[in-house]
Amino acid sequence: MTTATWRDAVRWGALGGLIVVFIATIGMAESFDARKVIDPFLSLGYLSLLWVPMALGYRVSHRVVLEGTAPTPPGARDIALGAITGTVVAVILCGYILLIDAYNLREVLVNVTPTLGHYLTKGVGLPGGLAFVLGVGVALGAAGGALHLVPGRPRSLGLRVVLWILVIGLVELLFGSILREMGLKRIDSFLFNLDRTIPWYSAVAIGLAVVVPSVLLRGRAQAVRARFNTMPASGRRRVGFALAAAAVAFGMIVPVNFGPLLNEVLATVGLFMLMGLGLNIVVGYAGLLDLGYVAFFAVGAYSAAILTSSAAPMFTPELAFFAAVPFVILIAALAGLVVGTPVIRMRGDYLAIVTLAFGEIARLVFQADWLKEAFGGAQGIRVDPARIRTMFGYVLAGVGLIALIIGLLRWWAARSLARERGDLDSRSAAGAVVAVLGAAALAIGLAFPSFATWTARGIDTEQIFRFVLVFVAIAAFVSWRLESSRVGRAWMALREDEHVAEAMGINVVTAKLTAFVTGAVLAAFGGALFAIKIGTIYPSSFRIVQSIIILVIVIVGGMGSLRGVALGALVLIGVLGGPTQPGLLREFEGYKLLIYGVLLIAMMLKRPEGLLPAARRTRELHQEEFLQDAWIKAKADEMAEGA
Amino acid sequence: MMADRTPLMQFRNVDTHYGPVHVLKDVSLEIYSGEIVCLLGGNASGKTTTLKTVLGMVIPSGGDILLDGEVITTWSTSERVRRGLSMVPENRRLFKRMTVKENLEIGAFLREDREELAADMERIFDLFPRVKERLNQKAGTLSGGEQQMVAVGRAMMARPKVLLMDEPSMGLAPVLVAQNFEIIQQINAAGTTVFVVEQNANMALSIADRGYVLQTGSIVLSDTAQNLLVNPEMRAAYLGEVE
Numbered sequence: 014m015t016t017a018t019w020r021d022a023v024r025w026g027a028l029g030g031l032i033v034v035f036i037a038t039i040g041m042a043e044s045f046d047a048r049k050v051i052d053p054f055l056s057l058g059y060l061s062l063l064w065v066p067m068a069l070g071y072r073v074s075h076r077v078v079l080e081g082t083a084p085t086p087p088g089a090r091d092i093a094l095g096a097i098t099g100t101v102v103a104v105i106l107c108g109y110i111l112l113i114d115a116y117n118l119r120e121v122l123v124n125v126t127p128t129l130g131h132y133l134t135k136g137v138g139l140p141g142g143l144a145f146v147l148g149v150g151v152a153l154g155a156a157g158g159a160l161h162l163v164p165g166r167p168r169s170l171g172l173r174v175v176l177w178i179l180v181i182g183l184v185e186l187l188f189g190s191i192l193r194e195m196g197l198k199r200i201d202s203f204l205f206n207l208d209r210t211i212p213w214y215s216a217v218a219i220g221l222a223v224v225v226p227s228v229l230l231r232g233r234a235q236a237v238r239a240r241f242n243t244m245p246a247s248g249r250r251r252v253g254f255a256l257a258a259a260a261v262a263f264g265m266i267v268p269v270n271f272g273p274l275l276n277e278v279l280a281t282v283g284l285f286m287l288m289g290l291g292l293n294i295v296v297g298y299a300g301l302l303d304l305g306y307v308a309f310f311a312v313g314a315y316s317a318a319i320l321t322s323s324a325a326p327m328f329t330p331e332l333a334f335f336a337a338v339p340f341v342i343l344i345a346a347l348a349g350l351v352v353g354t355p356v357i358r359m360r361g362d363y364l365a366i367v368t369l370a371f372g373e374i375a376r377l378v379f380q381a382d383w384l385k386e387a388f389g390g391a392q393g394i395r396v397d398p399a400r401i402r403t404m405f406g407y408v409l410a411g412v413g414l415i416a417l418i419i420g421l422l423r424w425w426a427a428r429s430l431a432r433e434r435g436d437l438d439s440r441s442a443a444g445a446v447v448a449v450l451g452a453a454a455l456a457i458g459l460a461f462p463s464f465a466t467w468t469a470r471g472i473d474t475e476q477i478f479r480f481v482l483v484f485v486a487i488a489a490f491v492s493w494r495l496e497s498s499r500v501g502r503a504w505m506a507l508r509e510d511e512h513v514a515e516a517m518g519i520n521v522v523t524a525k526l527t528a529f530v531t532g533a534v535l536a537a538f539g540g541a542l543f544a545i546k547i548g549t550i551y552p553s554s555f556r557i558v559q560s561i562i563i564l565v566i567v568i569v570g571g572m573g574s575l576r577g578v579a580l581g582a583l584v585l586i587g588v589l590g591g592p593t594q595p596g597l598l599r600e601f602e603g604y605k606l607l608i609y610g611v612l613l614i615a616m617m618l619k620r621p622e623g624l625l626p627a628a629r630r631t632r633e634l635h636q637e638e639f640l641q642d643a644w645i646k647a648k649a650d651e652m653a654e655g656a
Numbered sequence: 657m658m659a660d661r662t663p664l665m666q667f668r669n670v671d672t673h674y675g676p677v678h679v680l681k682d683v684s685l686e687i688y689s690g691e692i693v694c695l696l697g698g699n700a701s702g703k704t705t706t707l708k709t710v711l712g713m714v715i716p717s718g719g720d721i722l723l724d725g726e727v728i729t730t731w732s733t734s735e736r737v738r739r740g741l742s743m744v745p746e747n748r749r750l751f752k753r754m755t756v757k758e759n760l761e762i763g764a765f766l767r768e769d770r771e772e773l774a775a776d777m778e779r780i781f782d783l784f785p786r787v788k789e790r791l792n793q794k795a796g797t798l799s800g801g802e803q804q805m806v807a808v809g810r811a812m813m814a815r816p817k818v819l820l821m822d823e824p825s826m827g828l829a830p831v832l833v834a835q836n837f838e839i840i841q842q843i844n845a846a847g848t849t850v851f852v853v854e855q856n857a858n859m860a861l862s863i864a865d866r867g868y869v870l871q872t873g874s875i876v877l878s879d880t881a882q883n884l885l886v887n888p889e890m891r892a893a894y895l896g897e898v899e
Contacts, residue, residue, distance in 0.1 A: 499765075502761065502765070503765065505751070505754060505758070506751055506762045509751040509752065509754060512745070512749075513749045513751070515733055516713070516737075516742075516743045516745060517737065517742075517762055517810070517814070518733060518734040518736075518737030518742075518765055518766040519734070519765055520733075
C-alpha cells in the first residue's frame with residue numbers, strides 16, 4: 014500500500030501541464046470554443062482544458078486497494094495533493110502563455126495565434142490573467158482531490174449528472190432530432206437555445222431528471238442486474254438474444270424518421286459495425302491480426318458496383334442488388350482464399366505486416382491505370398440507383414428456400430440419430446418446424462413476388478439505414494452462432510496455442526482460412542452496402558485508415574465480444590464519425606485520428622479487454638492481477654495462521 | 657519376445673530432414689499393444705522430431721510409419737489423431753485461458769461419437785478426481801501437477817490407441833515427476849499403449865517395458881527396460897555413472 018506524496022502531485026501536475034499545453038498548441042481549445050456546452054458558462058473549448066487539473070487532482074491520491082488491505086481514509090491530505098497538482102498544471106500553462114506572448118511561434122506552430130494567449134486567460138489580459146489561471150488551476154485541482162471525501166453513492170450520482178449534461182450538450186443533434194420527430198418540440202426548445210446550446214436552467218433540469226429517478230428507484234437496477242447475473246448461462250444468452258432481436262425490430266418497425274443527418278450517421282455506424290463484426294471473427298475469435306481488412310471491403314464494393322451498375326466500364330450484367338449479393342459473397346470468399354492461402358503460415362507480426370501490404374495492394378490494383386478498363390481507375394464506378402430496387406417477395410422466397418434446406422437437413426440428421434437410439438428427440442421436431450416454415454415462406458414469396466417493392470437510393474438515408482440494420486443483424490447472428498460452434502472452438506484453441514491445436518488434430522490451415530473467408534464475406538457485405546449508400550465508389554475510399562479504424566472499434570469495444578463491437582462502433586463512429594464520414598460531433602473532425610489514437614493507447618493501458626469484454630478476455634487479461642491478489646491473500650492468511 | 661505379433665505402431669527405416677539437416681537417421685522401432693515403450697536421448701538427439709514425425713507434423717524423407725499394420729506416412733495430422741494417436745506435449749501446454757472442461761473438449765475435437773464424450777470424461781474423473789473439482793476453472797490457474805492431469809486427460813479424450821508423451825518429467829518437481837509416472841502406469845493398466853520420450857532415463861525405465869536409446873538421430877541401443885537399466889554402456893552414457 015503506497016500513499017501519494019507531494020512528489021506524485023508534482024509529477025501528475027507536470028503531466029497535466031503537458032496535456033493542457035498540447036491541447037492548446039494543436040488548436041483544439043480555440044476551435045472548440047464556438048460550441049457552448051452550457052450557455053453561458055462553459056464552452057467545449059474551455060472544457061477541453063478544464064478537465065485536466067480536476068481529473069489529475071482526483072487521480073493523484075488514487076488508492077490501489079489490494080485484496081486484504083484497507084485503504085487510508087480520505088482527508089484533507091487528498092485536497093492538498095489535488096491543489097498541488099492543479100497548481101503545477103496552472104504554472105506550466107502560465108509559462109506557456111508568457112512564452113507565446115514573448116515570442117512569435119506561429120511560423121512553426123500554426124495554431125499558436127496572437128489570440129490564443131488572450132483566450133487562455135479568458136480575456137483578462139496578461140498580468141491579471143496569470144493569477145486567474147493559477148486560481149482556477151488550484152481550485153479545480155483541490156476540487157478534484159476533494160472528490161475523494163464525497164461518499165461513493167453521491168459521487169457516482171454526481172458523475173452521472175455531469176456525464177448526461179455533457180452527452181446531451183455534445184450530441185444535441187441526436188436528442189434534438191429525436192425529440193422533434195416524436196412531436197416533443199416544446200421539450201426541445203426548453204432544452205436547447207436557438208443556437209443549439211444548453212442554457213444553464215436546462216442543465217439543472219437534466220441534473221434533476223437524472224438524480225430524482227435514481228434516488229426513487231434506488232437498488233432496483235442493481236436487483237435486476239443481480240438477477241440477470243445469477244441466471245444460468247443459457248438463460249442469460251436467451252435474454253441477450255431477445256434484447257438484441259427487440260432492438261433490431263424496433264429499428265425496423267418504429268416509423269420514426271430521425272432526420273437525414275442522423276440517418277446518415279446511423280447508417281455509417283451500421284456499416285462499421287458490420288465490418289467490426291467481421292474483423293472480430295478474424296482477430297477476436299481466431300487471433301489473426303489482419304491489418305488489410307479494407308481489401309475485402311473494397312472487393313465487396315467493387316463487385317457490387319460492377320454487377321449492378323450500367324456505368325461499369327467493361328462488364329455490365331446489370332443485376333438487381335439482391336441478385337448480385339450471392340455473387341458478391343462468392344467473390345469475397347474467393348478473395349479471402351486468395352489472400353489467406355499464402356499468408357496463413359505466418360503468425361503475429363509477420364501476418365500483420367503482410368496483410369497490411371495486401372490492403373494497400375488491393376487499393377492500388379483498383380486505382381491502376383492499366384486496369385482502368387475494368388475498375389475505372391481513379392474515377393471509380395458510379396452505382397446505378399435503379400438497380401437497387403428489390404422485390405421483397407423474392408427475398409422472402411430466397412430466405413424460405415434456405416430455411417427449407419436447413420430444416421430438412423436438421424430433421425434428417427436428428428431422425429437418423431434418433432433411429433439409432435430408438436427415441437425421437439426435440440431436435441428433429443425443431444428441424445421439421447423450420448422446414449415447414451421455410452416451405453411456407455417460399456410459397457408465399459413465389460406467389461406474390463412484388464408484395465413489397467423497395468427502392469433504395471443513396472439519398473434515401475432512412476431506407477439505407479434500415480437495410481444496413483438487417484445485414485448487421487445477420488452478421489451478429491452468424492457471429493453468435495459461430496462462437497459456440499465447433500469451428501469457434503477450433504479458433505479459440507488456435508488463438509491460444511497453434512502447435513498444440515495442430516497436435517490435437519485441428520486442421521490449422523482450414524480453421525484459419527475459414528476465419529479469413531467468413532471475415533472477408535462480412536466485409537464484402539459492408540462494401541456492397543457502402544456502394545449503394547454512397548452512389549459512386551473510387552479507390553481512395555479504401556485507404557489503410559479504414560482497416561485501422563475497424564480494428565480500433567474491435568479493440569476499444571472488446572475483442573471477441575459482440576456487444577463490445579456494437580458499442581465500439583456506436584461510440585467511435587457515431588460520435589466521432591468514420592474516416593471520411595461525419596459523426597455527431599463535427600467539431601472533432603480534424604482531431605478524429607488523434608482521438609482514435611489516444612483512445613487506443615488509453616484502452617491498451619487501462620482496459621485491454623475493451624469496454625464490454627467477452628467474459629473470456631477478462632479472464633485472460635487480468636489473470637496476472639488475479640493471481641497476484643490471490644497470492645497476497647494466501648500469504649496474508651498464512652501469516653494470520655502463524656500468528 | 658513379441659516378434660510374432662503385428663506392432664501397433666512401427667517406424668520402418670525412417671529418415672527425417674529439416675532442410676539439409678539430417679535429423680533422424682534410419683530409425684526403426686516397434687510398439688506393441690499394451691506396452692509402455694520409452695525413447696531415451698539427450699538434448700538434440702532427435703526425440704521431439706521423432707514425435708513430430710509420428711504425428712505427421714513433419715513428413716519423413718524416407719521410410720514408413722505404420723499404425724496397426726497400415727502405412728500412415730503421408731496421412732495428415734488430423735487423420736492420425738482420428739485413427740488413434742494423441743499427444744501430451746512437452747511442458748503440458750494447456751490452453752491456459754480456457755477452462756479445464758474446454759481443454760478436455762478440444763481433446764475430443766475430432767470425435768464424432770459426441771454421445772460418449774460424457775462417459776469418457778467420467779472415466780478421466782475416475783482417474784483424476786482433482787480434475788473434476790477444477791472443471792470450470794481456467795487451466796492456467798491450476799498447479800503444475802493438476803495441469804499435468806488435465807494434459808493427460810485432454811489427450812485421453814481422443815481415445816488414443818497409442819498415447820504419446822513428450823518429456824513428462826520436464827519442468828516438474830521430483831514429487832510431481834513420480835506422480836506423473838504413476839499416472840502413466842495407471843493409464844497403461846487401463847489399456848492404453850504409451851510411448852514416452854524422455855531424458856530422465858532412470859525414471860522412464862523404471863516403468864517402461866522396453867526402451868530405445870537415440871543418439872544424434874540414430875537408435876544406438878534397444879532392449880527391455882530391465883536390461884537397459886543394468887547395461888553398463890547405458891549407465892555410463894545416460895545415468896551419469898562413470899566407472
